[in-house]
Amino acid sequence: MEGAATPETGRRTRAALAEIPTRLDRLRVTPLQPVTNLRELSPALPPSYLSPAPSPDELCIQQRGRKRQPVTWSPDIDTKRNSTFHSTIRTPPKNSPGRTSPPKLGVTLRSTPRKRLLLGETERIPLTPEKIDFSDLSTPQKFKITSPIKGTPPIKRFRLDKTVEEFRGPIDVALKGLSPTQLVNMIKRITQHHPEIEQEIRREMPTPDLTPLEEKLSYLKSNIFKSLPTSRLTSKTDSPAFSRASTHLAAFKKCLIEQGKTLIDSQHWESVVKYVFLAWSYVRATPVWDNQPHNAHRKQCFKALINFCMTSLKKGSLNKDVLIDTQDKLQDLVADSEEVQSCIKLIQGRLQDYL
Known part of the structure; x- marks a missing residue:
């Protein structure tokens, strides 16, 4: 309530918006009349009132202060300003008395980074591979990059003596350290120099x-x-x-196929047939999944073993007893895969030749 005094402060207070409604008429502005020129509206005012000139003290303060940035920013101005600072430090004066010019290293120092960028513009390497013409044979030499940072020096290779010291230990101990390829090459060289040893090796x-x-x-x-x-x-x-065991199923199938191919390459045909029956029992012991597409690994293993058996029967000269034994064993595998019938028919045709 206006004019009421509080017992604590003893001041007179009034409502904050008590006199605003009486002044609303004075605050109205007509925005439809644009102000174009103050001089035309008030021609009697002096020019110094419309644009007051700074005082001499203010001019002195502005001159002593930091230089203000230009109103319009330009990268050329900033580059020039920065380049002049660096050029005073890096670039030596051209005609300074008492100094000798340093030897030229092939690339002259420039005063601005902009000139250094424009210097090698014609030899600039494209960053995208589609702009490089790889049909030109001189492309690798043309775009050869020389890095100022020294790379790691090449590893020095020690020259190995052509003559290897003869191993004086037991021969069986020495052969354990050789790889299968080394053993094959060694035996092949020995049989070439001594043909009579080859027949003995075949028998043993x-x-x-x-x-x-x-x-x-x-x-x-x-x-x-x-x-x-x-x-x-x-x-x-x-x-x-199945999702938990799929990785192990793939590893099992890969191992089975690789081992069979190794025996095929060695042309031990009777051992290939034995491996087929051995691996078949392990494939049969793998889980049978509820969803039929998940049994693809199992079917592929069976198919690979059947192909190994067919290869050994076609390329190998197995005797009659081995063929009969193989036929009897294949009869028990028909329940796992119907493709076993092709191997049985091939064996029956071979047995007809012995009659």
Whole structure:
């Protein structure tokens, strides 16, 4: 309430907006009349009132202060300002008495970065590969980049003596350190120099040992079952279980195919047939999934083993007893894959030749 005094301060207070309604008429502005020239509206005012000139003290303060930035920014002005600062430090004076000009190193120092960029504009390397003409044979020499940073020096290769010191230890110990390729090359050179030894090596050559191959297949098969869920409440042949074991299934299939190809390349045909029956039992022991597309690894393994068997029957000269034994064993595999029938027909045709 206006004019009321509070007991604490003893001042008179009034409402904040008490006198505003009485002054609203004075605050109205007509925006339809643009102000074009103040001199025309008030010609009697002196020019110094419309644009007051700064005082001498203010001019002195402005001159002593920092230089103001230009109103319109230009990169050329900033580049020139920065280049003049760097040129006073880096670029030596041309005709300074008492100094000798440094030797030219092939590239003259420029006063501004802009000139340095324009200097090698014609030899600039394109950044995008589509602009490089790789059909030109001189392209690698044309765009050769020389880095000012020294690269790592090339590794110095020590010259190996052509004559290797003869190994004086046991021969079986020395052969364990050689790779299969080294052993093959060594035996091949010996048989070329001594042809009579080749017949002895053929007589003493044993059949391939399939025990390491079986151990590797057994290890990979155990990884498949270890990856399956152990809870009794979850299924071990559904899609989530397959997703957990898919990596191990792929590793098992890859190992099986690589081992079979190694035996095929060695042309031990009877060992190839033995490997087919050995690996077939491990493939049969893998899980059968609820979703049929998930059994693709299993079918591909069976198909690869059938191809190995067909190759050994076509290229190998197996005797009659081996063919009969193989036919009897293949009869038990028809339930896993119908393509086994092709191997059985091929064996029956071979047995007709012995009659």
